[in-house]
Amino acid sequence: MAERTEISTLGEFGLIEHLTRNIELQNASSILGVGDDAAIIDHFGKQTVITTDLLLEGVHFDLAYTPLKHLGYKAVVVNISDIYAMNAIPTQITVSMGMSNRFSVEALEELYEGIFAACRKYEVDLVGGDTSSSQKGLIISVTAIGEVSPDKYVRRSTAKKGDLICCSGDLGAAYLGLVFLEREKRIFLESPQVKPDLEGEKYVIGRLLKPEARKDIIEFFGDAELVPTAMMDISDGLSSEILHICKQSGLGCVLYEEKIPIAEDTRSAAFKFELDPTACALSGGEDYELLFTVAQPDHEKLVLNEQISILGYLGEAEKGKKIITKGGNTFDITAQGWNAFEQT
């Protein structure tokens, strides 16, 4: 009998690693392949950055509480975020879509309104795609393309010992938005007459349904003549992402819990749901902030931007990946980001 290994034994990242382990790039123009936020392709001096994301109904979004316009917007933003995570400027996208005949033309127009709104906001062109019927549900596959000079792109694997670990904005909100909307959905299904009260949770819901990519941070790097030593975007939660940078750069790290930026609205939502806001920031995901590392001499450039927090530093791999809590205890950082293949 043929062997059968469940995908869940490898996990999403393990699976990609496993399937792509034997790739040898053949084209001289393929500068950087699988294993980062995006790939890099050389084009005579300028380099092209390319990334792609697949969004599936029931896995990545729930149309019970996701307006189609927001969904279109988000599908573009999450890809643009990957382009910024290479320190590159997004320029074009392609959008492929599969939808069942449950969707009307008007519904798709709404979705495209969101797509075009994101295109305008981030100044990218929709240049192609593919549209198909599906047997069930909505499938959106976006590919984003960007440009970067060869000396500017930033990988995950190039952090150095002693570098400062930084992130933009604040973390944990999108996860609490999800917790809130999932609860409202359950309540609605049980008692349709109860009107949801979204007022208090506007911030966390907005962070989930309409995330933005950190164009301003990339522009700041340009203006400040600062090139991070490593960078990625935070789509799976801070823990998972810092472990990626540590693994790919062959380093360990120390994070300080008190330095993790969490918005007041996020803290109060966490309190209401009896969740630990730090755990939401570490494991929540979908914040689409940038996690990056900078050399210590660049520290003074960072303080000019109040959207940037310094969370800790990179150390030797042997010393492990640690977080020091507010109470002074030290714990290992473990990846508890959303694992798409976890069996439930």
Added chain:
Amino acid sequence: MAERTEISTLGEFGLIEHLTRNIELQNASSILGVGDDAAIIDHFGKQTVITTDLLLEGVHFDLAYTPLKHLGYKAVVVNISDIYAMNAIPTQITVSMGMSNRFSVEALEELYEGIFAACRKYEVDLVGGDTSSSQKGLIISVTAIGEVSPDKYVRRSTAKKGDLICCSGDLGAAYLGLVFLEREKRIFLESPQVKPDLEGEKYVIGRLLKPEARKDIIEFFGDAELVPTAMMDISDGLSSEILHICKQSGLGCVLYEEKIPIAEDTRSAAFKFELDPTACALSGGEDYELLFTVAQPDHEKLVLNEQISILGYLGEAEKGKKIITKGGNTFDITAQGWNAFEQT
């Protein structure tokens, strides 16, 4: 009440046109957007060509008779075919995949074996992608990237009156392969003990399950210093594709039935299934041959390549799009290619 327009009222091409009708390209590097086989992006002298295709289980393939390795190969080839259809050379691909936990790691390895086999054959690099679980079925989204010099790329809209209409290889086989496998599937479901006899249909089955992209034709154009005036690949059937070229170039056409290249194996399969081989070539699709137009003075260059057939010529739009049968009758060409949104 909100309006509801069914997608089926627009059809696939109508839907794409409708949703993308207001696009204005903002980036100077966006040379060519939606509406051709691929988009063109300028990169300082060389141009990047990009195309994307979404393949859905139950819509584009049936795993009952599609080996996973072949599926992986085909998913790459159909995208590479779009790059060749721009007269460009493919260089990189990204692959995104969604799969339910019905698939094992070994199954995905098979799929990737096919993907890598196509990468080797066509000398392209797999540089990125995204892997996700799905609630149901297998979803494959491939994006292919290629290069072309700005004076070499070939659109659909640039054919001229009097140009010759040509195609590579032979047509109609893939559709008969599908008819055959669908019949075998029905027989198997009714009487599992009956062994299928694939021997006589090897050619048509091979054309469906393991199509090739016409790299040789693009190389021939280079060697012969021939640039077609318009080109696209034949994925939806000859009728549908020639109508695209006529519409986008603002022309009419005359095709001669007797000139449509159909392989002997295709004819005998058609005979067996009581199908008209010409109808299979016109409406069948999935042949992934190249349909192109050339200026009449280039005629002598074409005769050097026996893989190229001349099917007819382009005329004024007012004269319509006609096919002249072997019996000398004239009919309008109508698009009966697979319409993914047709209600069944």
